[in-house]
Amino acid sequence: MQSIGLVFNGVWSHYAMATAPKYRDIYKLIYVYDLDNEAVAGLDALVIPFQSNQQELAARKEVIYTFLKQGKKVFVEGDSTADWLDAQWEDRPVNNYWWVENPNNPPVSETNYDHPIYQGLTPRQACWHTHGVYTRIPAHAEMIQANPQGDIISWQTHHYGGTLFATTLDPIVEHGVQQITHLDNYVDRLTEWLSGVKPTPGRMTIESGVYGEGALI
Amino acid sequence: MVNALLISNNIAGLDEYYVSNELVQYTVCRITKDFDPDLTPYDLLVVPNGSDHVAMLKIKDKVRAFLDAGKALICSDGWFTDWVPGNQWVMDNSKRTIDIRYHLKTDRYGLFSDVDLNELTFSHGMSGWWACGYIRAADGADVVVEDTWQRPIIVLDEVSTNGIMLLTASGPLADVTFSGDREDALVKLYRNFLRRVQVKSRAIPVNAD
Numbered sequence: 183m184q185s186i187g188l189v190f191n192g193v194w195s196h197y198a199m200a201t202a203p204k205y206r207d208i209y210k211l212i213y214v215y216d217l218d219n220e221a222v223a224g225l226d227a228l229v230i231p232f233q234s235n236q237q238e239l240a241a242r243k244e245v246i247y248t249f250l251k252q253g254k255k256v257f258v259e260g261d262s263t264a265d266w267l268d269a270q271w272e273d274r275p276v277n278n279y280w281w282v283e284n285p286n287n288p289p290v291s292e293t294n295y296d297h298p299i300y301q302g303l304t305p306r307q308a309c310w311h312t313h314g315v316y317t318r319i320p321a322h323a324e325m326i327q328a329n330p331q332g333d334i335i336s337w338q339t340h341h342y343g344g345t346l347f348a349t350t351l352d353p354i355v356e357h358g359v360q361q362i363t364h365l366d367n368y369v370d371r372l373t374e375w376l377s378g379v380k381p382t383p384g385r386m387t388i389e390s391g392v393y394g395e396g397a398l399i
Numbered sequence: 400m401v402n403a404l405l406i407s408n409n410i411a412g413l414d415e416y417y418v419s420n421e422l423v424q425y426t427v428c429r430i431t432k433d434f435d436p437d438l439t440p441y442d443l444l445v446v447p448n449g450s451d452h453v454a455m456l457k458i459k460d461k462v463r464a465f466l467d468a469g470k471a472l473i474c475s476d477g478w479f480t481d482w483v484p485g486n487q488w489v490m491d492n493s494k495r496t497i498d499i500r501y502h503l504k505t506d507r508y509g510l511f512s513d514v515d516l517n518e519l520t521f522s523h524g525m526s527g528w529w530a531c532g533y534i535r536a537a538d539g540a541d542v543v544v545e546d547t548w549q550r551p552i553i554v555l556d557e558v559s560t561n562g563i564m565l566l567t568a569s570g571p572l573a574d575v576t577f578s579g580d581r582e583d584a585l586v587k588l589y590r591n592f593l594r595r596v597q598v599k600s601r602a603i604p605v606n607a608d
Contacts, residue, residue, distance in 0.1 A: 191408060192430075192451025194477030194569065198490045213453055215432040233449050235409045235430075261411050273411070279523040359531055360492040387492070394487040394535075397480045399453050 184210035185226040185377045188354070189217055191235045195358030199369075201398050202386045208379050211399070214238045222249050227376035232260020232313055232352035240265035250342040255376050258348040260313045260355065269337075269348065270318035278311050291330040297338075298375040299347075299368070300326070307367040309335075312350045319348075327351075357386065401596050403443040404428050404436065410449045416573035417445065422593050423574065430454045438465040442600040443593075446474040448571040456480040466562035471596040473589070477531060477569035485537030485559030486566055496527025498547055505541040510555070510565075510591045516544070518584035519570065529585075530570035563599060565592045 188200045190211040200209040212221050214235050222228060228249055230239065239246070243266035250256055262271045277289055290309035293300055300308055308327070315333035319325070320341065327336035327349065336349035353372060357365040366385055374380045392398050401423040407413055408430055419425045423443070428436045434454045438444060438461055446455065455462070459482040466472060466484060478488045501520045503511055522528040533550035536542055540556035556564040572589040575581055581590070 190453075191410075192453040192455075193408070193410075193449055194452065194479050194488075194490065197452075197479050198477075233408075233410050236411070237409050278528075279525075282523055282525070358490075360490075361496055361527060361531070388490050390489050390491065393479050393489040394481045397456075399456070399480065 184208060185224075185379065186210065186373065187212045187222050187225045187228045189214055189228060189230045189234060189239070191231075191233060191238075193231075193233050193355075195233070195355045196231050197358070197397075197399075198360070198388065199354055199358035199386070201389070201392045203389055204381050204384075204386045205369075205373070206398075208373060208377055208381065213399070214242075217242045217245055219245055219248060221245075225249075225254070226378070227255040227257065229354060229376070230256065230258045230262075231354040233355055234260070236261070236263045236265070239263075247342055250344040250346060252343065254344040256344065256346050257372065257376060258346070260350060260352045262348065267348065268320045269316050269323075271314055271350070272317050273314045274312070276311055276313060280311070281306070287330065289329055290327050290335050292325075292328040293336075294324075294326045297326050299371050301371070303367055303371060307364050309351065310356065310362050310365070311352075313352055314350050316348070316350065360386070360388075400424055401442050401593055401600065402426075402440065403445050404438060404441040405445045405447070406430065406436075406450055406455070408449055408451045408454075412577070413447060413449065415577060416447070416575060418575055420574065422590060422597065434458070436461075438462070438470075439468075441465075441470065443471045443473065443596050446472070446476055446478075447573075448476045448569065450474075450476045450478075452476070452478050452480045452482065455482045458482070463560065466560035466564065468561065469599070470562045471599065472562065472564045473566075473572065473592060474564070475567045475570060475572040475589075483564070483566065484556075486540065486554055486556060486564070487535040488532060488566075488568055489535060490532040494546075494548060497525075499527040500547045501544050501552060502546075504543060504545050505555075506543050507541060508555070508591075508595045510543060510588055510595070512591070514584045514587045514591070516584070519544075519588075530568040532568050534566055534568050563596065 322341040323339040338347040536551040539558040544553035
């Protein structure tokens with residue numbers, strides 16, 4: 183049963199991840215223009231991926247906070263705007279090659295491995311690259327990951343009823359892109375934390391039949 | 400001057416890669432719930448990396464009519480819906496990125512005349528950074544670049560419609576890089592195609608660049 187709503191901007195990486203056989207019974211694609219209370223009813227969690235339409239999210243922020251008020255979970259990755267999230271995200275150059283050029287200086291230097299998403303992950307599995315930083319988070323939030331400069335990469339709060347988790351990592355987009363091969367570890371931990379359902383172990387596969395006329399939209 | 404319509408999914412930073420210049424004038428079309436743009440004033444439709452292919456499917460017939468009028472399309476993204484006439488992008492992760500190599504196949508307009516293909520194959524010594532998946536190309540379309548397994552990665556199609564299409568298997572193209580660089584392979588390839596569109600549309604003389 184699909185129990186996680188993936189707010190979907192028509193972007194292929196979101197689609198590739200959510201329609202992969204490993205995840206398609208767990209994640210429900212919700213086109214951002216269709217995001218309303220009815221669309222999220224009955225779900226346990228919402229995922230708002232990197233490369234989302236921030237304007238449209240701001241226009242529908244009441245849906246997100248009403249969902250949280252019901253004790254549900256919301257996971258936000260990549261960028262965000264203060265128009266709908268009480269935090270300040272700032273862009274930074276993306277370093278995809280730190281592990282080749284400077285492996286002892288990863289973009290995340292501090293991680294709370296007691297958090298259920300990160301339990302059992304190695305440092306490499308807990309950070310591949312970051313898309314910007316948070317220079318301000320709500321006073322009621324706790325830091326989960328930080329970079330060597332002390333900027334916040336991941337944080338969470340229970341202030342809104344359920345749990346709001348935000349990170350500048352981009353596990354959903356990168357897992358869809360499939361150029362980083364260890365992401366099953368992070369995404370499977372994330373999925374289990376969000377839904378209580380553990381995805382089938384092993385590498386994500388792609389089914390070509392859902393591309394083109396057979397697209398699941 | 401090529402008159403281009405840039406489709407924007409409101410993704411942060413997108414507009415910085417497509418800035419009007421001596422070769423092209425961009426009009427940005429931001430996707431909304433009621434997305435239904437008038438394509439007729441334009442020579443070229445640009446659908447960049449990170450686009451909304453649910454929205455594009457809604458205007459599939461309009462795109463077809465636009466191309467049949469002799470116009471041009473650049474899609475440098477993974478179009479998982481079937482809105483591109485004759486060609487379909489398919490995601491695939493069955494091949495290892497470490498084994499990916501690109502090969503030039505049919506380049507009738509010299510799109511790669513000053514482009515180092517290795518820049519698209521390798522970044523920081525590692526392969527497989529640029530494109531994802533492959534294209535099921537239309538019969539008769541030019542496969543400009545194929546990968547290690549002879550799968551189309553860049554397609555130039557002048558047979559499926561009366562117009563011209565440059566399609567990449569989600570490999571990003573740009574008119575200028577984030578740092579303002581125009582000497583990058585993905586910029587040079589993009590601008591070489593713009594020059595071809597310029598010739599085809601007879602917007603300005605061939606050598607006026």
